[in-house]
Amino acid sequence: MQILDGKLAAQAIKDALKLDVAQRSNEGKKIPHLAAILVGNNGASETYVAAKVKACEETGFKSTxxxxxxxxxxxxxxxxxxxxxxxxxxxxxxxxxxxxxxxDAKKVIDAISPNKDVDGFHPASVGKMVEGLPTFIPATPYGIMLLLKHYKIDTKGKHAIVIGRSNIVGRPMSILLSGNSNPGNCTVTICHSHTTNLKELCLQGDIIVAALGIPEFVTADMVKPGAIIIDVGITRVEDSTRKSGFRLKGDVAFDQVAEKTDWITPVPGGVGPMTIAALMKNTYQACIENN
Incomplete structure (x- = not known):
């Protein structure tokens, strides 16, 4: 078992971006500027936005x-x-x-200019992604692809099981993994709440992407030896022994599943940092294309 360490991979991406931004600055070119809108005071959202602002500082981006x-x-x-x-x-x-x-979240997403849609949720971005055209890819699926690339994971011809069909993770993940790219070229099965033979399908999976938001849903009896496990879930579970009053758990029962795998992402420290790194790459690309 080896760890797909999102912190290390994300840092490598941010370090490379920092050099690119410094070079742009030295040449008198515009540096990337990310604007984030936060509505309300949801604890998790506050944490996520703070991490994105910090990433901007680390890479030399401007942020608002x-x-x-x-x-x-x-x-x-x-x-x-x-x-x-x-x-x-x-x-x-x-x-x-x-x-x-x-x-209406859809109305809000649709209002963002496709040229500035660094979250990759606008219908124009999604359409281009489906057609395999250059575009902004949703940050979490993009981050997962970057993580697989960083660790040189061979995905060609593998059977990937994606658990979850959200427009944010599941569906775009299935499109990217099935695309004619590297990583990619997988045979992909999407599973969801109405999938009747989920365990049977998971046992066929060379790669399992768990993105359903149920803590420790994927257990050892659902995973074949040598599988690659990507845990997208992150849920706050009450824990009175912690100062914060909670602990973070993924969709995979890590302690029992890890020993059966070739590669597995931890929670936290796996997909989360890669999501932010992918957002930074999208923002840098937007800066290049818009200026």
Whole structure:
């Protein structure tokens, strides 16, 4: 068993970006500028946004954090996105999800200019990804592909099982793994809440991507020896022994599954850091394309 260490891989990506940004700065060129919108004070969202702002600092990017109270009306939020769309100094825009229930998340995502859609959620970005065209790829699936590439994992011809069909992770992950690329060229099966033979399918998986949001759902009896396990889940579980009052658990029962695998991501420290590294790469690319 070997660890797919997202912290190490993400640091390598950020170090490379830092050099690229320094070179752009020395040449008098524009440096990347990421704008993040945070609505409300959800604890997890606060943590994620803070990590993204910190990553900008580490790589030499500029960042702007726009905060709104949870009772903001939809129109005001859309107007702010329009302002950022029209600000030539802003290269990338992300709106931290989830949003309050009274705001239509799809309408908000669709309002972001495709040229600044560094989260890769806009329909134009998704359409290009499906066609295999250059575009902004959703950060978590992109981060997973970068992680596989960093560790030179051979995926060609392998059977990949993706558990979860969200537009943020599951579906784009299946498209990327099945694409004619490296990593890629997998045969992909998507599983979800209505899959009747999930355990049987997982036991066929050379690669399992668990992205369903249920702590320790994937157990040892669902994994064949030598599998590659990508754990996307991260859930706060109450733990009175911790100062924080909780611990983080993934969708995979790591302690019992790890010994059966060739490679496995930890939680935390696996996919999470790669998601942020991928966002940085998207933002850098937006800066190049927009300037």
């Amino acid at each position: 954090l726009v905060r709104f109270n949870s009772d903001i009306d939809e129109l005001t939020l859309l107007e702010e996105i329009d302002n950022l769309n029209n600000d030539p100094d802003i290269d990338g825009i992300l709106v931290q999800l989830p949003l309050p229930k009274h705001i």
